[in-house]
Amino acid sequence: PIGGADMPVAIALLNSYSGLAAAATGFVLDNNALIITGSLVGASGIILTQIMCKAMNRSLANVLTGGGTAATRGAAADDVYAGKVKSASAEEIAMVLDGARRVVIVPGYGLAVSQAQHTVRDLANLLESKGTEVEFAIHPVAGRMPGHMNVLLAEADISYDKLKEMDEINPSFQETDVAIVIGANDVVNPLARTDPSSPIAGMPILDVDKARTVVVIKRSLSPGFAGIPNPLFANDNTLMYFADGKKAVSDLIAAIKAL
Numbered sequence: 001p002i003g004g005a006d007m008p009v010a011i012a013l014l015n016s017y018s019g020l021a022a023a024a025t026g027f028v029l030d031n032n033a034l035i036i037t038g039s040l041v042g043a044s045g046i047i048l049t050q051i052m053c054k055a056m057n058r059s060l061a062n063v064l065t066g067g068g069t070a071a072t073r074g075a076a077a078d079d080v081y082a083g084k085v086k087s088a089s090a091e092e093i094a095m096v097l098d099g100a101r102r103v104v105i106v107p108g109y110g111l112a113v114s115q116a117q118h119t120v121r122d123l124a125n126l127l128e129s130k131g132t133e134v135e136f137a138i139h140p141v142a143g144r145m146p147g148h149m150n151v152l153l154a155e156a157d158i159s160y161d162k163l164k165e166m167d168e169i170n171p172s173f174q175e176t177d178v179a180i181v182i183g184a185n186d187v188v189n190p191l192a193r194t195d196p197s198s199p200i201a202g203m204p205i206l207d208v209d210k211a212r213t214v215v216v217i218k219r220s221l222s223p224g225f226a227g228i229p230n231p232l233f234a235n236d237n238t239l240m241y242f243a244d245g246k247k248a249v250s251d252l253i254a255a256i257k258a259l
Contacts, residue, residue: 008145009052009063016045048146055140057192057203077229081221084234088241090248093215094255096239100177100213102133104169106206107149108142110183110218114245117156120182123249124158126256135162137169137179137206139187170207179211181232182245185224190232200226214238217248 019041026034053060097103105120124134136158142149150163173179181188184206191198192205208214209232216233219242223229233240241248 006063009049009060012045012048012052013060013064014045016042016049019043019045052141052146055204057200077221077223080229080231081234085221085240086238088215088239090241090251090255091258093239093241094252094259096213096215097127097132097178097252097256098130098259100127100132102135102172102176103127103178103180104135104137104173104176104208104211106137106139106142106179106181106184106188106208107153108139108182108184108187109144109148110245112143112148112152113183114247116182116246116249117152117158119246119249119253120153121156121158123253123256124162126253130256135164135169137166137208138163139166139184139206140204142184142187166204166206173207173210176211178213178215179208181208181214181216181218182249183218185218185230186226188232189224189226189228189230191228191230199228208232209235209237212237215241217241217243217245219244 019038021038023035023038023042026032026036026038049060053063056063105124107117107120111117111120124136127134136149136153138149140146143152150160153163154160186192186200186203186205188206188208189200190205190209192200192203195201214232214235214237216238218233218240221229221233221240232238243251
């Protein structure tokens with residue numbers, strides 16, 4: 001299975017090999033330019049590979065062999081979710097957003113699949129027109145490659161100043177009124193902090209659970225690539241909105257305008 005940043009890890013590794021091959025060719029041809037540029041490409045590829053593996057809390061061998069992070073430990077989904085998940089409508093979430101002073105949007109692979117980036121931009125613009133501060137929290141391996149979310153949001157003409165990296169945005173979640181998670185799963189799973197036996201234990205995550213209210217837009221309660229349930233979905237401060245990402249955001253826009 002390909003998940004998280006698996007494919008980009010393989011590409012980065014192959015890219016580093018191409019640099020090493022170019023450097024070796026430089027030695028054969030006695031060409032200093034090839035030696036220098038090949039060494040730079042090879043070193044940067046290895047460094048990027050290591051960064052991505054660390055962000056996913058997985059070894060390079062695990063990524064290349066397709067080992068994944070199949071859940072063999074931890075609580076079952078029924079134990080985590082049973083009777084605790086609160087489903088909300090667009091109108092209910094619109095009322096929560098209407099009184100929010102600060103909103104952080106967390107894009108994930110679900111945003112990419114539904115091609116909701118332009119609709120998310122419209123939602124952000126609408127909230128800002130009402131005086132709400134809106135920022136976007138970007139996890140290093142959200143989507144299918146590093147920078148995936150940055151590219152999609154840039155395509156929608158969202159200002160780069162509003163895109164905040166994980167280390168920069170995490171301290172501010174405690175001061176956030178509403179965090180809107182669109183199609184992200186493992187990168188917001190608090191088990192990474194709380195369960196040492198979890199397959200994602202120690203993986204850096206976005207601390208969305210510390211926001212006053214969390215709205216999760218997702219088609220179902222299905223697990224992410226790690227294959228484990230996400231207790232964030234059952235938190236007391238979490239509202240689940242089950243729908244396709246683009247349709248859900250469009251319905252939210254309509255509900256906010258109708259207030």
